Amino acid sequence: MSSVDIDAKIPNNVDLAGDRRLQRALEQWQPKFIRWWEDLGPSAFKRNQVYLRTAINVGRDGWANFDHVEMPDYRWGVFLAEQDPDRTIAFGEHKGLPAWQEVPGEYRSELRRLIVVQGDTEPASVEQQRHLSLTAPSLYDMRNLFQVNVEEGRHLWAMVYLLHRYFGRDGRDDADEMLERHSGDPDNPRILGAFNEETPDWLSFFMFTYFTDRDGKYQLASLRESAFDPLSRTCDFMLKEEAYHMFVGASGVGRVVQRTVELMHQHDTDDIHQYGGINLDLLQKYINFHYSVSLDLFGAETSTNAANYFGAGLKGRYQEEGRDDDHVLANATRLVPSVEDGVISQREVSQLVALNETLREDYTQDCRKGLERWNRALAASGIDTKLELPHIGFNRQVGAFSGYEVSPRGRLVDDDQWAKQVDSWLPTDGERAHVTSLMRGVTEPGKMASWVAPPAQGIHQQPLDYDYVRT
């Protein structure tokens, strides 16, 4: 393939045309990726024209090119944010030294592990969402789903680039295995448990992009701090795209809230199930579920791995450089939640081992912003109910609260109480069935399903009734 061809096929800013070795590696991997996309990517509308944003370079104009394309022809590219030649390491033991342009042998396996775990979630979410296009509430939403999907695909490319370029044979094997593990496959599951559950409906999809993709954002943000500069620059660019995924979630849930309020006013009742809507208390239960499952993704409150990663400079904190401390944390301590003698309390541990908890706290604050926005919309419509984040101990399978049952308000309850009340805290099978029953695909341009309000504006200044997906 000529250099012009390769750059056209795989847009990049890593001089792919000039790196024969990398070219050979990616040329071998690319057909496997396309085969994976065909097999496990979106199950319908595979060959339809979709109005997608494609990154062709990292500049202001280059990263958001809009056009109708068939998804398999999407140009998945490899982009790293611009290099800062003077960048130094911001934290840990190597603080102040120049950022690494190659992987230090000493940290080879840790860095590979971090990249593999992050990379594995990208194709996993595409697999989780593969049937959703059939029930998209509008063409606008279907297009957003596909945009998220192709960008998750590109994020996989970004991680695969790092594996191919910097990790030798092991990295190539890992890159292949990203396509061999499959979400929900009991024999070849995705690495993280939460990524083996199908995203069953669009309300879940919105919740997933709001809560679970936000975990991804925080993981990427902490990897952006990495002393390994190519990883840092890769994540920096991924975060630009990730912001859109957050938007899909935040605006999606917001539109459901808005529609719910409309139906409540229209029919003068809180119970709008029969009118094709989703009750506020059910929305709360979905929030309870998705938030708590996402909290588990941060890992246990204390983690020696997290401490090691930080000390070594592999993974920092969220917005590391903006923090007002020594960025080494040798003697700093903090409190982390614990359950002792049947009481929820706190214990003091070194900040280094508590970095998972620190990141989780940042995440929780960020999650809260969306709820505040939705609650403002509720209040503006004269509705007193407020949506809330449940207590961090609610429905947790990982860390200090695993093995305990905690109510959304943060009270320890016994198994009996849990069994009695769980149906008022988490969606029941019946409620999930109701949500499923509302999921009917709407493919007429400009039209919306019954349970969700239209967005405030279209994509890239296009009208709402634009043919975002040409059916």
Added chain:
Amino acid sequence: MSSATEPEVDFRTSPSEYRHWHFEVQPPRATVTMNVDPSGGLRNDYELKMNSYDLSVDIELADLIQRLRFEYPEVSVVVLTGGLDKVFCAGANIQMLASASHGHKVNFCKFTNETRNSIEDATDHSQQVWLAAVNGTAAGGGYELALACDEVLLVDDRSSAVSLPEIPLLAVLPGTGGLTRLVEKRHVRRDLADAFSTRSEGMRGQAAVDWRLVDRLSPASRFSELIDSRVANRAASSDRPANGVGLALTPLPRKIDGDDMTWSTVSVSIDRTTGTAEIMIAGPKTSQPATAADLANMGADAWLVSAARELDDAILHLRFNEPAVGTWVLRSSGDPTRVLEAESLFSGTDSDHWLVREVRLLWTRTLKRLDVSARTLVAVVEPGSCAVGLLAELVLAADRSFMLDGTWEDADESPPPATIMITSTNLGRLPMSNGLSRLATRFWGRDDAYAVAAATEGKELLAADAAAAELVTMTPDDLDWHDDLRLMVEGRQSFSPDAVTGMEANFRFVGPETMETKIFGRLSAWQNWIFQRPNAVGPEGALQRFGSGSRPEFDPRRV
């Protein structure tokens, strides 16, 4: 940390007290599941996360291995698996290792090695075959546990790996035989073993099979089928009886009264001024079972069973809880003919019976425990001793032995003089870890001397005959006895315990090397040296720094 701050360790346990293990018997199989209680460790300043273990976990495992052998003759295959999601076993707990005293680490490793060896002993000699069903990541000691099993079956889920990350992550060696078993047992090529042992993430999937690290692979959905087929295959070739009646290992009676401890046949008395423990084994007092059926009827109360179990418990108690007691004086008392009666099962028509075999193997392991104990072993044969066959083995195990020439002259009624007797038991039924009998080891390279000693089989030897057959070190008479014994013990106490331990270990294992001698000699000696080095345990060493977020700092000079 001084031994005073380490809790007293009790090795006696039973399934109703287990906190970390669960087992289920479905003949011919027993499934043993590791599910470590994070807060169930020996001390409370670490948490046993992810099926990591400390001594408390291994004590239960050792008990469980023993019980399966004695109590479940119908079990011919034991499947060892993990009870956690994605993790089989994470190995020895690192916080525990980082905070434990050197002595505790060494003793802990020794005990865990003995436990791993007993898994192999059960497989090889009791025909109760252990299979590792590695259903998640097996790291460090977790993989070493699997290595002790006869087959390693690994789930192929693209994430479960086997690894020995000690060297890259902790700057110590895998301490329970991992390195040795890779090359000696699994015949992993040395360069691949090198690559594997320096690769913290380990190996998985087909590559792990190709490197001989595991035997078989299966996807998760067919893992239980694979286990079933291996169980069926291995059970078919076992000689264990499907309808045998097990022997229940009842709780060991033990009374501690100050410095005196008594079991039913064994007693220990500590003299702290000389740093000495007298270990006395009383011979059988009643007539002994002549058949395997009689033995089964008497159960754990049979002398042959209780004496071995109690001696084992005494050794472990002294090893862990009495580190400053450096010399153990081994004595016996009772009627020699009763001991001969008891051990006649080993050579009689029931010698191949599973239970008789099991009891003999128990003695073999217990005496091996004595061999690797870092204490000076002194055997004493006096009037009233019953140093015949099985109990003469204590004399052969000792670093030095004393036998009274004649009898006590001052006694009102002088007892008959001390005697000793070699029997067929001493001629190969209780091999040491080098594969030889203690008698053959004693005369390594001197076939004539061995022949002379072996030719005394069945003869009651007085001190002079025993000295002539080179069975004992010293044969003082009544006049010199007390001084000779005292001078030897006091002299011993004046030496560096480290140097003395090193000397004894070098002299005890004469002759050929086996995997076991390499584990207790080469591997443990290197490990115990590394455990003292600043690169591992110094304030900037890897064990201390692990998980702190700070990198260890190594002294780059090779020694």
